[in-house]
Amino acid sequence: xxxxxxxxxxxxxxxxxxxxxxxxxxxxxxxxxxxxxxxxxxxxxxxxxxxxxxxxxxxxxxxxxxxxxxxxxxxxxxxxxxxxxxxxxxxxxxxxxxxxxxxxxxxxxxxxxxxxxxxxxxxxxxxxxxxxxxxxxxxxxxxxxxxxxxxxxxxx
Amino acid sequence: xxxxxxxxxxxxxxxxxxxxxxxxxxxxxxxxxxxxxxxxxxxxxxxxxxxxxxxxxxxxxxxxxxxxxxxxxxxxxxxxxxxxxxxxx
Numbered sequence: 001x002x003x004x005x006x007x008x009x010x011x012x013x014x015x016x017x018x019x020x021x022x023x024x025x026x027x028x029x030x031x032x033x034x035x036x037x038x039x040x041x042x043x044x045x046x047x048x049x050x051x052x053x054x055x056x057x058x059x060x061x062x063x064x065x066x067x068x069x070x071x072x073x074x075x076x077x078x079x080x081x082x083x084x085x086x087x088x089x090x091x092x093x094x095x096x097x098x099x100x101x102x103x104x105x106x107x108x109x110x111x112x113x114x115x116x117x118x119x120x121x122x123x124x125x126x127x128x129x130x131x132x133x134x135x136x137x138x139x140x141x142x143x144x145x146x147x148x149x150x151x152x153x154x155x156x
Numbered sequence: 157x158x159x160x161x162x163x164x165x166x167x168x169x170x171x172x173x174x175x176x177x178x179x180x181x182x183x184x185x186x187x188x189x190x191x192x193x194x195x196x197x198x199x200x201x202x203x204x205x206x207x208x209x210x211x212x213x214x215x216x217x218x219x220x221x222x223x224x225x226x227x228x229x230x231x232x233x234x235x236x237x238x239x240x241x242x243x244x245x
Contacts, residue, residue: 113181113211113212113215116184116185116188120185120188132181135185
């Protein structure tokens with residue numbers, strides 16, 4: 001009889017919307033099965049759990065993708081957008097004159113100190129360090145995009 | 157008789173100047189990285205503006221000894237900042 005109650009509990013847990021993450025449900029199922037005594041009940045709990053885990057696994061096919069705590073993948077267009085956005089926010093750059101191919105020193109009239117600041121802003125934006133030797137060669141937004149795509153293995 | 161003419165453009169730096177320039181830029185980068193660790197946002201902005209002004213003001217200096225003095229000064233400032241940050245943590 002206790003097994004029947006357990007089955008009902010598990011079924012009622014399995015009914016709520018698919019938006020609940022499965023981790024939440026497994027925690028609850030673990031709590032439910034731990035309160036019941038071992039052997040036969042835990043066996044019943046396991047089979048019930050695997051049954052609705054299968055259900056959630058099948059239903060998870062309707063979810064488009066699963067991100068296990070990682071950022072969405074970078075694309076060339078996305079990188080370029082972010083680079084141009086960061087550059088537009090920089091106070092020494094005139095946003096109207098800014099093009100993807102504009103040279104920092106020749107077209108935009110910046111100097112090497114400004115270029116250091118720009119590269120540091122890019123490091124902040126993309127979350128990885130750019131070594132000095134390679135940083136001083138990046139003289140236009142296009143080169144920055146190419147470098148980041150190269151480092152982050154983005155091909156298109 | 158053919159004389160060997162230097163193919164470098166007239167504005168090119170000598171090796172020493174080039175190395176000094178690299179040192180200054182590396183110093184500026186380290187300064188900015190250290191300043192980023194300052195906890196207070198207003199302090200950070202103040203320090204960043206101060207560093208920017210200092211470096212820009214002396215941008216046109218040409219005397220290598222003066223430049224070396226300024227590099228040493230900046231290094232001292234940087235070390236001071238780093239020790240204060242380490243103590244404050």
